[in-house]
Amino acid sequence: MTETEGAEDPIEIEDIGSNPDPRRPIGEMIAARLSRRGLLGAAALLPALPAVAQDSGNTPNGGPSSLGFPELRHQLSQRDAVAEGHEIQLVIRWGDPILPDAPEHDPHRQTAEAQARQFGYNNDYLDFFPLPQGSKAADRGLLVVNHEYTNTNLMFPGLGAGRQAGSRASAEQGAVERAAHGLSVVKLRREAGRWSYARDGRWNRRITLETPMRISGPAAGHDRLKTAEDPTGTRVRGTMNNCAGGNTPWGTVLTCEENFNVAFGGEAATTGPQAAAYKRYGIQKDPVYGWRRFDARFDLDQTPNEPNRFRLGGRVRPLRSRKRAGEAHRARPLQA
Secondary structure (H helix, E strand, C coil): CCCCCHHHHHHHHCCCCCCCCCCCCCHHHHHHHCCHHHHHHHHCCCCCHHHHHHHHCCCCCCCCCCCCCCCCCCCCCCCCCCCCCCCCCCCCEEEEEEEEEEEECCCCCCCCCHHEEEECCEEEEEEEEEEECCCCCCCCEEEEEEECCCCCCCCCCCCHHHHHHHHHHCCCHHHHHHCCCCCCCEEEEEEEEEEECCCCCCCCCCEECCEEEEECCCCCCCHHHHCCCCCCCCECCCCCCCCEEECCCCCEEEEECCCCCHHCCHHEEEEEEECHHHHEEEEEEECCHHHHHHHHHHHHCCCHHHHHHHCCCCEEEECCHHHHHCEEECCCCCCC
């Protein structure tokens, strides 16, 4: 019997409650809001609602929905399900080269330099900008993709699962993961009904955890954002765990960082002067990723302010060529 057999698995970081309000738990607030008295009051209004509000609109004849295909049946399957009359097309995959000098993906010989020129890992928010700019063309445009997180155990088989894989990853493997975070911008086109991407697209870009970022807004230059690498508190390297996003009327993409807390760790998580703030962030002593073993940026004991420089609202200009791109931009109000 090994020393790990029979032991309970550690609680996942995302399952640990954080940011509690000591004055009144949110459960009490919800209970008060949805009290029996409140429910009865809401029920009294139901007869006044129009009849169409009771229609789900999931079927072609069910209401004002513009979706003209039958609803998918409930099912369990190892393959994707698609509505009748539609098809799934594979456009781009993790590791596909999106810059002219990018090598083909080799899962057995990954490098950070190659990954920084290849499509990132784990797609989340997607956006599409028709080309030429300002048109409503549906057959060519720029795809902007958030790459929220990496699965160490799937990228590098044999390391184990969860935090075990993170703790066993080498310095180079960690660098590959960081290069797989961020965003991808890639040109798409549809010809004869088939979608593909242009490897030599002039706007194709990768934004990773090494891309220079400029901080602006009321938090820029604050003492809590200053580090030995950036004593001004206005420059930071990269973006990670990008989840939600959106676009603006002037053609930029807003990208938001989510569970960045899984990257940072150290004794300071519980004993340092910013321990209370780390707790609100959801940062634990032992992180999911093992990057702090090789990169001081993610070690709270060496760089305590680095987490304050993440969970930002970022802005990217997709319609800017690689030669002019230079850097991305992020801004946030400082949180206590």
